[in-house]
Amino acid sequence: MLDIKRLHIDTTTTLIAMEDEVDRLVAAWRRERPDLDVEPLEVLSRVSRLARHLDRARRLAFSEHQLEPWEFDVLTALRRAGTPYQLSPGQLLTQTLVTSGTMTNRIDRLAKKGLVERLPDPSDRRGVLVRLTDEGRDRADQxxxxxxxxxxxxxxxLSRAQRGELAGLLRQLTAPFDNIPG
Amino acid sequence: MLDIKRLHIDTTTTLIAMEDEVDRLVAAWRRERPDLDVEPLEVLSRVSRLARHLDRARRLAFSEHQLEPWEFDVLTALRRAGTPYQLSPGQLLTQTLVTSGTMTNRIDRLAKKGLVERLPDPSDRRGVLVRLTDEGRDRADQxxxxxxxxxxxxxxxLSRAQRGELAGLLRQLTAPFDNIPG
DNA sequence: GGCACATATCTCGAAGTCAAGAGACTTAAT
DNA sequence: ATTAAGTCTCTTGACTTCGAGATATGTGCC
Incomplete structure (x- = not known):
């Protein structure tokens, strides 16, 4: 059985690794289900738990700018598009991975706050373009x-080198999801 | 600026790294906001996006056993506790990172399905113990x-060694959240 | 042109989550 | 004993999301 804490100590060479919740979780499974190989949890449970912690931290960071995480997601998608900061609702939903009902609702609320505006698409009368207002752009940037x-x-x-390594390992896991449409 | 794709190639030595959504996202920010250092996104946006993909994959895996992800989370927390498979609602919420109102609701629904049962805590009359039923235990195991x-x-x-390295790097990020109560 | 099918967005109702606070009980100090 | 503060669970109401279907427009084939 792979001893992950030991590997970790080898790579840092300075500090004893601190335990985390996943170490306790894995230890509990090994006690209760010694017949199973629970090694995958060492990586993927940490990913899920860290993402939850990040959600909370993001919510806190955005509250200083009176923005909710979902507002940030939409505004920054438009911001990244570059001038004139316009995208269709359909483009916004592929970028934010939400459903169309949700996106309509989000655009309504952002428009009511004056951060985006809806314009008719000149090339397709079914369509709409969502454009960032100046205030929306400033809020997204801040x-x-x-x-x-x-x-x-x-x-x-983490050191700079460790961050690079971590990013590379994570990319290997995300690339299949992002490239084989699933 | 750190070139993460290059670092990644150095560590694998066999394959060209595939691009993922985060590479495109980071490239867009560097074009639109060349004044900002967006390197943190290389790691943390991948964590968030991977977690979303994992949620979808988990939902699919569990649907074969007629379980929702939230049901799995609660049932397995009890399963890991070991016989007699009992925990208080308070212990359950620290393990699942949801609020008390959510946990009350979840216990209600699991009890209605016969997967858990609520018992009075014999040592604290404010308290309740949630116990896994036999069917709940079997479903969790499957x-x-x-x-x-x-x-x-x-x-x-990833290779076995890469998985170990990844787990160790992630632990360094999760440990502060798990140990300094935040 | 007219028909069928695809596409883009919006509407609506059901479901789950959170945050705040209420109620019941425990603990510790006086 | 009594009081005050702390703890544990549950209740409530607002909010967001999703999924299914409605509406309007576009596209291609005959």
Whole structure:
């Protein structure tokens, strides 16, 4: 059985690894189900749990700018599109991985707050274009800066080289999902 | 600026790294906001996106056992506790990272399906103990085996050593959240 | 042109989550 | 004993999401 904590110590050479919830979870499964190989949990349970912690941290970071995470997701998708900061609702939903009903609702609420506006698509009368207002762009830019500051603090646990390595390993796992449409 | 794809190639030595959505997202930010250092996104956006993909995959794996992901989370927390498979609602919420209102609702629904039962705590009359029924235990065991099979398939992208390294790096990020109560 | 099918967006109702607070009980200090 | 503060669980109401279907427009074939 692979001893992951030991490997970790080998790579850092300075500190004893701190235990986390997943170490306790895996130990519990090995006690209760010694017949099963639970090694996959060492990676994927950490991914899921870390994502939950990140959601909470993001919510906190955005609250300083009076933005909800879902608002940030939509505004930054438009911001990344570049000037004139316009996308169709359909393009927005493929980027944010939500359903069309949800996106309609989100656009309604963002428009009511004056952060986006709906325009008729000149080339397709079924369609609509969603455009970022100036205030929407500024709010997105400010929130992004705040988010990056907070993420840097979380990642300070790792050296630059370790962050690069981690990003590369994660890419190997995400690439199949992102490239084989699933 | 750190070139993460290059680092990745160095560590694998066999394959060209495939691009993923985060590479495209980061490239868009570097075009639109060249003044910002968006390196943190290389790690943490991948964590969030991978977690979303995992949620979908888990939902699919569990549907073969007529279980929702939230049901699995609660049942397995009890299963891991070991015989007699009892925990308080409070212990369950620290393990599943949901709020107390949500947990009350979940216990209600699981009890209605006959997978858990509520018992008065003999040592604290404010308290309740939630106990797994025999059927609940069997369903949890079956779903866990299915989940592990699926996770092994996702992780087949990585060598055993890479999985160990990834687990160790992730632990360094999760440990502060898990140990400093946040 | 007219018909069938595809596409884009919106509407609506059901379901789950959260946050805040209420109610019941425990603990510790006086 | 009594009081105050703390703990544990449940209740409530607002909010967001999803999924299915409705409406309007576009596209291609005959």
């Amino acid at each position: 929130a992004l800066a705040g988010l990056l500051d907070q993420e840097r603090a979380i990642l300070a646990e | 779903a866990l085996a299915g989940l592990l099979d699926q996770e092994r398939a996702i992780l087949a992208e």
